[in-house]
């Protein structure tokens with residue numbers, strides 16, 4: 199167990215190093231992407247640019263620049279933005295993280311529960327009209343762009359139907375901290391949760407249905423039937439448990455990516471100032487320190503959630519434990 | 523005495539795009555309490571479908587089952603799902619061929635056995651678990667407590683098959699359907715598992731239908747034998763009678779190609795030439811005729827019926843010609 203954890207940590211550090219170097223090179227060493235000119239602003243005199251270069255250490259060799267930036271992110275935590283001069287970057291990421299986490303975790307609960315229900319019902323009634331209907335709905339869910347769904351949701355819940363009994367409870371856009379008011383926190387996030395979950399519900403329901411149908415062909419399913427279990431018990435106890443593995447894998451990746459900033463569009467549409475929103479702003483203004491900070495935060499999350507998945511995996515499926 | 527199970531004119535067909543194909547055709551047999559019946563035949567002869575039909579476990583929506591299957595006088599074909607479910611794993615239990623894949627990989631052996639016990643009795647979880655350990659002990663698994671806590675893939679093939687048998691026995695079945703229970707195991711383990719199955723009759727009072735493609739297994743274990751070929755029973759008799767005086771040329775072929783259970787092969791191994799016919803290309807007459815060395819005109823228009831009383835065979839070769847013909851095939 200200890201060796202597994204150590205291996206994980208080494209793995210994580212290696213991934214973080216690789217990603218940070220890559221991002222650093224893209225923004226600092228790409229020909230034409232001169233950060234000093236960008237900071238100095240349009241039409242700045244060469245003297246100004248040179249001064250900025252010195253001030254920000256941009257004239258030093260790249261490895262040194264990289265090392266300095268990492269030090270400022272991880273150790274001194276005083277890396278400042280190139281755009282809003284003087285503003286510290288790391289605290290901003292830490293302020294945005296709970297917002298993203300609230301959004302993604304809530305959506306994840308919704309999509310997992312609903313997708314399992316849909317996948318199981320579709321598999322139980324496979325090839326019937328129920329199955330077909332559910333699969334068409336899933337496909338629609340997958341194909342609707344999240345930005346569009348969010349805009350439509352806003353249009354109805356904030357706009358034309360806001361004053362009907364249906365949506366009068368919806369608070370104005372934006373995030374309300376859980377510690378301030380759990381009820382308002384919930385209300386402000388419910389529509390974003392559903393919006394974000396729709397795509398994944400469709401995806402997971404289809405994946406789970408396919409996995410279930412495949413599992414139902416296995417020999418041990420026949421054994422389960424021969425024991426006297428009802429068809430529902432066979433599906434929910436034996437087949438589902440074995441099929442969830444495929445969903446767990448997907449979930450680890452998707453969850454990590456979303457918490458790492460992949461929920462950007464949802465955050466933007468609903469005015470939630472999460473990590474995705476931060477990344478979006480940083481990219482718009484090419485705020486390099488901010489980009490570095492969010493990217494590193496994101497990769498930490500992807501790697502960590504991957505590690506968590508491996509552990510959950512083993513809990514779900516003893517086959518995985520034995521493979522070690 | 524009423525038989526425990528009586529099958530009359532069982533047919534299993536599949537709806538395909540080319541119409542209905544018959545995989546099992548006109549199979550009839552019965553089995554008494556505590557009797558061991560062996561069903562033998564090459565793979566594809568319909569043995570598995572025959573026993574799966576008993577509990578409606580074929581599990582293919584295109585399968586059509588007709589005929590009559592009576593268990594203790596109750597008709598099972600067309601029976602309500604709840605009634606069948608109560609029988610499955612209760613009065614009639616099943617053992618499948620491949621112990622590697624027959625158990626759910628994500629539950630422990632003990633959990634899977636006690637699950638079955640709890641379906642059919644109202645024992646507490648704890649009591650069911652204790653009974654599972656007892657059963658594992660009864661089928662000869664060493665250290666049954668630990669075995670109960672293990673996952674299927676942590677056991678060897680033979681141990682797994684013992685666990686499967688323990689599970690099948692958990693509710694004292696009156697009838698055990700064993701579908702090639704030893705085929706996937708190596709020879710020494712095979713003999714142990716057969717010994718175990720033979721003991722079931724004494725310890726658990728179970729009747730057994732033992733499916734195999736190996737006549738040697740039947741010789742060791744069964745009271746009576748039914749030989750199947752291409753979906754039909756071609757010969758059936760008490761085990762002693764069948765081995766003393768086999769009637770059907772297909773049975774001769776099986777005997778000729780039978781390696782002894784001890785693994786020592788005969789000097790000459792007579793194998794049957796050719797392959798069984800595809801289900802949709804079965805000849806009009808006797809299905810074995812394309813591979814038979816004794817075909818006559820009367821074999822070809824329609825399959826011969828099973829004739830005889832105790833020892834039945836579906837062949838036109840008359841009693842007085844049989845020994846000579848058989849010696850041509852089996853002379854060593």
Ligand SMILES: Nc1ncnc2c1ncn2[C@@H]1O[C@H](COP(=O)(O)OP(=O)(O)O)[C@@H](O)[C@H]1O
Pocket residue numbers: 536545563564565566567568569570571572582801
């Ligand atoms: N679900 C199915 N659909 C179509 N054909 C089947 C199906 N199951 C079995 N068969 C065919 O029925 C025949 C008998 O199968 P089976 O009873 O499994 O044979 P055995 O157990 O004697 O080896 C085989 O030729 C097989 O191909």
Ligand SMILES: [Mg+2]
Pocket residue numbers: 566569570571701702
């Ligand atoms: Mg078979």
